[in-house]
Amino acid sequence: MANSSRDKDNVAQIVRALEDKDTNVALEDPLENYMVLNMGPQHPATHGVLRLLVKLDGETVVECIPELGYLHRGYEKIAEASTYMEFIPHTDRLDYISPIANNVAYALAVEKIAGVEAPPRAQYIRVIGAELARISSHLMAIGAMAMDVGAMTVFLWAFREREKLYDIFDLLTGVRFTTSYTRIGGVAQDLTDETAQAIKKFIDEFPHHHAEIMKMLNKNRIFLDRVVGVGAIDAETAIGLSFSGANLRGCGIEHDIRIFSPYLVYDQLSFDVITEKEGDCFARYMVRMREMLESVKIVRQALEKIPQGPIKADLPKKVLPQKERVYNKMEELIHDFVIVNDGVHPDVGDVYVTTEGSKGELGFYIMSDGSGHPWRLKIRSPSFCNLQALPYLVKGQMISDVVAIIGSIDPIMGEADK
Amino acid sequence: MREKIEEKLRAAFGESVVSVSEFKGQVSVEVKRDVIAEVCRFLKEDPEFEFSFLSDICGADMLNFEDASSRKAYLAVEHDYRPEEVPVAERFLVVYHLTSIKNKERVRLKVKVDGDNPVCPTLTSVYPAANWYERETFDMFGIVFEGHPDMRRMYMPEEYDYYPLRKDFPQMGVPGSIPLPRK
Numbered sequence: 001m002a003n004s005s006r007d008k009d010n011v012a013q014i015v016r017a018l019e020d021k022d023t024n025v026a027l028e029d030p031l032e033n034y035m036v037l038n039m040g041p042q043h044p045a046t047h048g049v050l051r052l053l054v055k056l057d058g059e060t061v062v063e064c065i066p067e068l069g070y071l072h073r074g075y076e077k078i079a080e081a082s083t084y085m086e087f088i089p090h091t092d093r094l095d096y097i098s099p100i101a102n103n104v105a106y107a108l109a110v111e112k113i114a115g116v117e118a119p120p121r122a123q124y125i126r127v128i129g130a131e132l133a134r135i136s137s138h139l140m141a142i143g144a145m146a147m148d149v150g151a152m153t154v155f156l157w158a159f160r161e162r163e164k165l166y167d168i169f170d171l172l173t174g175v176r177f178t179t180s181y182t183r184i185g186g187v188a189q190d191l192t193d194e195t196a197q198a199i200k201k202f203i204d205e206f207p208h209h210h211a212e213i214m215k216m217l218n219k220n221r222i223f224l225d226r227v228v229g230v231g232a233i234d235a236e237t238a239i240g241l242s243f244s245g246a247n248l249r250g251c252g253i254e255h256d257i258r259i260f261s262p263y264l265v266y267d268q269l270s271f272d273v274i275t276e277k278e279g280d281c282f283a284r285y286m287v288r289m290r291e292m293l294e295s296v297k298i299v300r301q302a303l304e305k306i307p308q309g310p311i312k313a314d315l316p317k318k319v320l321p322q323k324e325r326v327y328n329k330m331e332e333l334i335h336d337f338v339i340v341n342d343g344v345h346p347d348v349g350d351v352y353v354t355t356e357g358s359k360g361e362l363g364f365y366i367m368s369d370g371s372g373h374p375w376r377l378k379i380r381s382p383s384f385c386n387l388q389a390l391p392y393l394v395k396g397q398m399i400s401d402v403v404a405i406i407g408s409i410d411p412i413m414g415e416a417d418k
Numbered sequence: 419m420r421e422k423i424e425e426k427l428r429a430a431f432g433e434s435v436v437s438v439s440e441f442k443g444q445v446s447v448e449v450k451r452d453v454i455a456e457v458c459r460f461l462k463e464d465p466e467f468e469f470s471f472l473s474d475i476c477g478a479d480m481l482n483f484e485d486a487s488s489r490k491a492y493l494a495v496e497h498d499y500r501p502e503e504v505p506v507a508e509r510f511l512v513v514y515h516l517t518s519i520k521n522k523e524r525v526r527l528k529v530k531v532d533g534d535n536p537v538c539p540t541l542t543s544v545y546p547a548a549n550w551y552e553r554e555t556f557d558m559f560g561i562v563f564e565g566h567p568d569m570r571r572m573y574m575p576e577e578y579d580y581y582p583l584r585k586d587f588p589q590m591g592v593p594g595s596i597p598l599p600r601k
Binding site for chain 1: 441442444446470471472473474476478479483513515519522524526545546547549550554558571572573574575582583587589
């Protein structure tokens with residue numbers, strides 16, 4: 001009954017239009033309309049609280065708009081009221097998959113503006129920590145991406161390896177997850193022989209498990225069909241969108257900040273910059289896989305070359321004293337009190353220091369007014385910038401490819417939302 | 419590096435280049451607000467520089483930066499705290515970090531923006547990546563980028579009334595400014 005009345009309306013409309021030459025006829029056809037799909041923020045395949053508004057034509061993505069801010073904690077505002085030391089634990093919560101890499105990046109930025117340099121042993125320990133964090137982060141990225149396209153086993157294998165890494169972090173820093181390991185001018189604890197043995201055991205065994213994952217995925221027809229040629233981006237667009245890290249190297253650009261502007265002791269270690277030409281999800285996956293082996297190479301060299309010596313710079317006005325001396329010596333107690341309460345006083349000015357974080361170019365821009373607090377601290381988070389390319393990557397792809405593309409970009413929302 | 423940039427920019431833009439400085443080995447160039455897009459395009463397209471990668475854009479509130487006695491006051495946490503007077507001339511700073519992948523160099527550009535009418539030209543036509551950076555700066559400081567295709571807030575809710583990273587915004591936030599969702 002309803003149908004026939006609508007037909008009657010349509011007919012009446014057409015007749016009216018025919019009588020008047022200037023009117024256009026627009027009839028609603030439900031099959032020709034776009035559908036808007038809301039993915040997230042509570043969606044298991046969006047890696048945290050990422051929300052996507054996806055406009056679909058059938059199953060093809062016409063447009064995609066990411067919405068951020070569900071995990072915004074205002075870290076840049078918090079930084080303005082805390083001393084340089086106090087902010088270190090907050091850096092753990094940025095990219096919570098590789099906290100040591102963030103600690104290192106922040107410590108380097110503060111050291112640059114305060115004019116402190118960590119002793120060689122501390123620098124080697126930092127390199128080892130940051131590279132282990134990179135392996136941990138890449139394992140997470142690959143495991144989660146494989147699970148999103150249906151390979152559950154790889155996810156479990158990757159997490160088995162990450163569990164070993166967490167045990168190592170526990171030995172090295174005293175905690176498994178939120179490490180807060182670096183100090184301005186050094187690191188919190190020394191690398192013991194026991195820890196060095198545990199790391200050595202891990203890097204000896206890891207290539208074998210790495211090969212297992214490669215074998216599982218690289219000839220897996222289902223996996224290849226889901227990622228090869230999906231979400232491709234060319235080099236020029238990628239640079240224009242400030243893609244960085246493994247994602248940019250997946251487009252064939254040899255840009256690695258460890259080579260670009262060497263920090264710590266990377267210039268004394270030999271490793272290759274991994275690139276792949278295609279720029280699709282499979283290329284990004286391959287860059288991450290191969291980079292893990294380079295990290296193993298770096299850690300092995302660092303363990304061999306690591307010198308003996310102090311783990312904190314000898315600058316009492318700027319670097320926290322060792323805890324055991326604080327309890328026994330008057331001067332150390334005074335310095336500890338002053339540094340904790342008043343903070344490091346860097347020169348008035350601003351610096352921008354970047355490191356090659358696990359996700360890409362991780363930078364800290366610090367503007368100092370000479371007091372113990374940063375006047376302005378800007379976090380250049382790689383996940384934020386990489387996510388910006390998502391609408392370009394998913395355009396024209398199928399809705400089921402969106403999860404594979406998100407997995408291949410490897411965003412961490414703690415970092416993207418700050 | 420510093421001399422080369424100073425010489426080339428002064429030749430091309432003359433008076434619009436306010437100052438060139440170096441701190442801890444990093445070069446900063448302050449330019450007039452209106453020419454920022456042209457300066458960036460120049461640095462991007464000049465074959466000697468090729469700053470093709472925009473690392474970052476951020477804002478900074480320089481409210482009473484020079485005045486040491488009042489500085490402590492801005493760390494007050496009470497929500498009813500209001501500064502006695504807010505100077506408006508050249509209150510904000512917008513900072514751009516450009517990277518040249520080919521030459522392995524970085525440069526920092528700075529632009530001063532007034533407090534009463536915080537507008538700045540957009541860079542989206544030069545670097546597509548500027549889109550989200552500028553939205554973030556707008557969200558945190560209320561600096562409007564003229565010509566931006568999508569000037570919405572990045573993190574905070576659309577209907578939020580404040581700009582959190584301004585120095586006169588209290589550390590503890592403003593109670594009731596983010597209403598709970600209706601049941």
